[in-house]
Amino acid sequence: MTFPDNKLTVRSPADLVAVVPYLLGFRPAEGSIVVLANRDHRVVFAARGDLPAPDAPAHEVLGLAAHMLPIVCRQKPITDIVTIGYGNPEHVDAALHAVGEVLTAGDLSVRALLRVTGSRVVNLSCDEPTCCPPQGIAFDATASLLAVQATAAGLVALPDRAAVAARFAPVTGAARDAIGHAADSALARFKTLSAAGGAAVDVAGAHALRDALRQPDRRLTDDELAWLTLLLTRASVRDLAVELTQPHDPHVTFWAEITRRAHEPLVPAPATLLAIAAWRCGDGALAAMAAERALQVDPAYHLADLLLQALRAGLPPSTFDQDTGRANPATP
Known part of the structure; x- marks a missing residue:
């Protein structure tokens, strides 16, 4: 989806994850993958999909990435991509890396691969423990300053897709x-x-x-x-x-x-x-x-x-x- 000219300043992966539900209009469920396309430090497009089941063959993840690639490429010029997976490491990490490799092969610069597990966000593309500890960084999507600013800007984050359909x-x-x-x-x-x-x-x-x-x-x-x-x-x-x-x-x-x-x-x-x-x-x-x-x-x-x-x-x-x-x- 594309966005109006609401300006929210994101300073960390935790900030970005906190604002994703307001960009999508609902909170992604576990097993979701979100691709954010950025142009000059501004999110201009977001796509969400469902990850294949944890025991699905690898080609299903590659198929999902291949489906997303031309969609994201249509948004060019793009400065970089951030990909976010929701769920436990066993389900998300390999899929995130596979999607990142497909996007990179498509001449897109992948800035970060983030995994959201519960109330913590882990940066899989950074191995510097001082800024990206392996256990992740805690965040509160509802209490963050970004959530307050997004609400004030008129953006809405419904609990899930079912609430959108309702x-x-x-x-x-x-x-x-x-x-x-x-x-x-x-x-x-x-x-x-x-x-x-x-x-x-x-x-x-x-x-x-x-x-x-x-x-x-x-x-x-x-x-x-x-x-x-x-x-x-x-x-x-x-x-x-x-x-x-x-x-x-x-x-x-x-x-x-x-x-x-x-x-x-x-x-x-x-x-x-x-x-x-x-x-x-x-x-x-x-x-x-x-x-x-x-x-x-x-x-x-x-x-x-x-x-x-x-x-x-x-x-x-x-x-x-x-x-x-x-x-x-x-x-x-």
Whole structure:
């Protein structure tokens, strides 16, 4: 993921490890590997992956590194790389060295290999005990000055990936039934409008979108939400929503709420819009999970698929905007 211009001064490996959850948006679990790309002492990109199981053959680790290499290389110019593994030495150390060797062979300068085990960070690329003791350095991710500064800068570190997914998890029970009834009621209205022609749907869609996004913190009624999500099934209305959605937190929260409450068959469009909003804000984890949610409901939803491919390739949002619906706004 890429980051906004928040400036946090990192003075040690412990500082860097403390701020990683705020860069990713969640705290990496054991068995994670994080690659940070730096340009002139500034983190410009982060990628996280799952390490293979401890007893996995060596080629699986090399495959993970080979997958990460072109993604990181796309961020050039890069000054150096820091790679961080989470877990016990038996699981992490050999994998970190293998990934570091692949990145180095790809003409990337690996500045540090760090292992986080519990509340200690070990620098595997430094054997000077005075600055990098073999037992590591203790750190407290929640109490560090960097964590306080990151929070003040508006960065959020959720407990784990499950907490990210919970932001747009579908409603259940009575709330789900109510939105289903509202969607059924709105469908007849939508069919009548569609019979009047696509232009009529475009006009209604533009009105509904501008009205909703003008006050994104206002909770839509079930009827308003059902009507909006039906209008978004028209590609031109969805593409207008892409243009109107701005890279700031209220729009991310808005589309997360719409995705969470939407009638299941109508989820793909708002989930994709959530992904786009999150990506533009630098939240790659939320963006990828939202795109996956859209494809879970409709595996053929082309815009979500393109978005997910771009995210996995490490492309910036500007590239995606240039290569997708702007050139062909009718693409579903």
